[in-house]
Amino acid sequence: MTIKIGIPRGLWFYDYYPLWKTFYEELGAQVILSKATNKHILDQGVKNTVDEACLPVKIFNGHVMDLKDRVDYIFLPKMMSVYEREYICPKFSGLPEMVAHSIKDLPPLIDVEINFNKSRKNLDETIYQFGYYVTKDHGRIKRAYVKALESYAKYKDTIRRGYLPMDGELKDYKVSEARKKIAVVGHTYNLYDSYSSMNLLKKLNENHMEIIVPEMLDFSVINKYAGELDKKMFWSFGRKLLGTAMYLADNKGVDGVIYLSSFGCGIDSIIQDLFERKSRREGKIPFLLLTIDEHTGEAGINTRIEAFLDMIEWRKKHESNLSAYG
Ligand code: SF4
Structure with missing residues (x-):
């Protein structure tokens, strides 16, 4: 049998x-x-x-x-x-x-x-x-x-070629003529679970956003950036997220970063705080933190995503004659 x-x-x-x-x-x-x-x-x-x-x-x-x-x-x-x-x-x-x-x-x-x-x-x-x-x-x-x-x-x-493992099935998330490039940082089990992430990646894809996730970055790059902290980050998942966030803040190759975190996760709260500080201090990459738990409502998440994407568009249009950084 x-x-x-x-x-x-x-x-x-x-x-x-x-x-x-x-x-x-x-x-x-x-x-x-x-x-x-x-x-x-x-x-x-x-x-x-x-x-x-x-x-x-x-x-x-x-x-x-x-x-x-x-x-x-x-x-x-x-x-x-x-x-x-x-x-x-x-x-x-x-x-x-x-x-x-x-x-x-x-x-x-x-x-x-x-x-x-x-x-x-x-x-x-x-x-x-x-x-x-x-x-x-x-x-x-x-x-x-x-x-x-x-x-x-x-x-x-x-995955590195742009196919994301949504609910365990690899789906093509590449877009032609992307409006903007958005990095989405978070644990794999948050990003690729459509239900718990409230379809965040699909929504970005439908808005013609090119999506960058930690799994697309080179391992050695992640390690290099994660190694810049005074103290080694000895949590493997934390190191990956931290290295990704630090790389993005330094290289500014994206128009915005969304961090999808779980309520009550110690690793998430450290990484998002480190990234937010670095980004404000040096990079000024627009940053959106979405924290999910079993009570999170999809309508609120949708509003925040829409507002974030609008803000990125607005910055792009007006930053030449008006400070977009406040
Ligand atoms: S506490 Fe954080 S890292 Fe640990 S399982 Fe929960 S979400 Fe994952």
């Missing part, structure tokens, strides 16, 4: 799902994704998560609820670190325990630890452990992992 492995469409999903989907499919398992986020998933997540959790964690739990009765296993790795000498947000590392305590009657979790701070030998062992849920054949597991890496590299390259 084919083993069914459920992958929740939340948190690390937008960073890594092609890798794990290919890995398990190559091993002969059937991969089942939870549905794209909708009101029911959000409500289930809110009901089955502690109040203090950020919105992405609540949504993640809603996706686990969506999968739990139709799969043999739920893929829920314990993600400690994906780069050496760095860590992921603690909510990721404690996720298997948090989910197991919040949701009843779960199928077994694939909760193998991912920790790049351990040795290379440990990485090989980690891959075997993921594979053991389907087969004990090391050769098959290794071959599946090689295919998975290929699929992951292709996925990342496609």
Whole structure:
């Protein structure tokens, strides 16, 4: 009988799902994704998560609820670190325990630890452990992992070329004759989840805006700019967002920056504050902060996006004879 492995469409999903989907499919398992986020998933997540959790964690739990009765296993790795000498947000590392305590009657979790701070030998062992849920054949597991890496590299390259993984499906967001270039900075699980982002990227695309997201920038550029802080940012996601924001503030190659943040996220509040200060001090790039939680209304978000785009147009028209910077 084919083993069914459920992958929740939340948190690390937008960073890594092609890798794990290919890995398990190559091993002969059937991969089942939870549905794209909708009101029911959000409500289930809110009901089955502690109040203090950020919105992405609540949504993640809603996706686990969506999968739990139709799969043999739920893929829920314990993600400690994906780069050496760095860590992921603690909510990721404690996720298997948090989910197991919040949701009843779960199928077994694939909760193998991912920790790049351990040795290379440990990485090989980690891959075997993921594979053991389907087969004990090391050769098959290794071959599946090689295919998975290929699929992951292709996925990342496609995003760099302007296709965004909306709800997990790569869609062409390139525009011909763009009116303006807008950078949208935020966690992948905020940007590419249409429901929780209230279709922010689609709205910009429909307004003929060229969109730049952190995933399109070169890794070495992000690292260089993130490394300019006095103290190393040891949260991997924070480093990526910070490096992107600092690069944009310095290079001024965009007409505006929108930061999409989650209410209650410590990493977001630090990065948006650092960027806002730098941008005001040096770059003066128009900046819009959108903070979302489960109570955010779409009408208010729409008004703020429209006002921001109008302001950018206005600046462009009048800055030659009137200061647009206040
Ligand atoms: S980085 Fe922020 S938004 Fe993401 S899981 Fe951690 S607290 Fe939540």
